[in-house]
Amino acid sequence: IQKGIHKGRLVAPNYFTTRESGKVTSYSHIIYSDDYGKTWKPGEPTPVGGVGECSVAEIGEGTLMLNMRADEGFYRKSCTSIDGGLTWSSPQISIDQIDCKCQGSILSIGGAVFLSNAASATERINMTIKKSTDNGKNWKGQYTVYEGNSGYSDIVELSDSQIAIIYEGGEKRYTDGLAFKVVSIKSIQ
Numbered sequence: 001i002q003k004g005i006h007k008g009r010l011v012a013p014n015y016f017t018t019r020e021s022g023k024v025t026s027y028s029h030i031i032y033s034d035d036y037g038k039t040w041k042p043g044e045p046t047p048v049g050g051v052g053e054c055s056v057a058e059i060g061e062g063t064l065m066l067n068m069r070a071d072e073g074f075y076r077k078s079c080t081s082i083d084g085g086l087t088w089s090s091p092q093i094s095i096d097q098i099d100c101k102c103q104g105s106i107l108s109i110g111g112a113v114f115l116s117n118a119a120s121a122t123e124r125i126n127m128t129i130k131k132s133t134d135n136g137k138n139w140k141g142q143y144t145v146y147e148g149n150s151g152y153s154d155i156v157e158l159s160d161s162q163i164a165i166i167y168e169g170g171e172k173r174y175t176d177g178l179a180f181k182v183v184s185i186k187s188i189q
Helices: none
Strands: 010-020 023-033 051-059 063-070 075-081 092-098 105-109 112-118 125-132 141-159 162-170 177-184
Touching: 010 063, 023 063, 063 105, 105 141, 112 141, 112 162, 125 162, 141 177
Parallel strands: 023 051, 051 105
Antiparallel strands: 010 023, 010 051, 051 063, 063 075, 075 092, 105 112, 112 125, 125 141, 141 162, 162 177
């Protein structure tokens, strides 16, 4: 975390599942370290289940956002923490984030938040990077990385003007291989 009262805290996204009376439920959360990675502690899970693989980014003044794969429906979910990842708001559907129940990644750069995911409601295709300039409330900018088969992804800041993405992709199946691409931030309109 770079700003606010938890400045310097290291955070890593995580999720776990519970099984009760034969029903499996997933929850997202983070683990955190206040001693430069020597020891780690878990934050509280999301207040409701139905969310799994997640990515975390800092938005605003020390606020964290979890962006999550949802167990049901065709959209990703997100929630925020104002206490350094100790607790989370209830996960909300983001109708600007169509998703096929697949892992995605978020990244915060200079007041904007970026999301990479396979942007399809029904199959793992259409690797896309979206941009939000209002802390994830709306996702207006979009760049199609690859229209074909694609799955898990991760994004990283290369410079003030470039993002790199690595993602699963292939002609026949999304698991055929890994692809890497450098994307200009200006192209995410």
